[in-house]
Amino acid sequence: MGKIIIEYLEGQKIYACKKCNVHVTNQDYLISKQFTGQSGTAFLFDKGVNYLTGIPEDKKLRTGLHTTQDIMCIKCQTYLGWKYLRAYEQSEKYKEGKIILEKLYLTKIKWN
Template identity: 85%
Template sequence: MGRIIIEYLEGQKIYACKKCNVHLSKSNYLFSKQFTGTSGTAFLFDKGVNYLTGKPEEKRLRTGLHTTQNIICIKCQTYLGWKYLYAYEQSEKYKEGKIILEKLFLSKIKWN
């Protein structure tokens, strides 16, 4: 196995993996808190770091058919959510390239 390179995010209000505290995204990358994942509340982010993606698969979600990839933590391999690759409905195209991180698997770092 190769060497894992972990990126640390600068500034305040960092979202991290609840299990290993590796940085995943920042509050200013947060697009919406109005999403639901497999475990409940989920957040949509414009971008994130320190995750691996699974193979693309088509999923029928509440908002229609999408091509997604599961996201797991690069350090501890915990499931975190998914990445939107393609949205079949025109009204859902804004999700393409964005990631869902499920609240249950997140912790907050540097929230003063």
């Protein structure tokens, strides 16, 4: 395996992996807190960093059929959520390319 390059985000209100504190995204990229993941509360973000993606899978979610990829922390490989690759319902197309991060697997850094 090659060298892992970790990106550190600038600014305040950083969301990080709860297990190893690697930065994943920040408050500026937050779209919605009104989502539910496998573990409960989840957040929709426009983008993130320092994650690996799994194999694309078609999944029947509460809002219809989507093609998604699991997201894991680049450093410790902890499951964090998923990425939407494709939404089959027109009303769900806004999710494409966005990521869901589950609150249970996140910690907050620099929330003064």
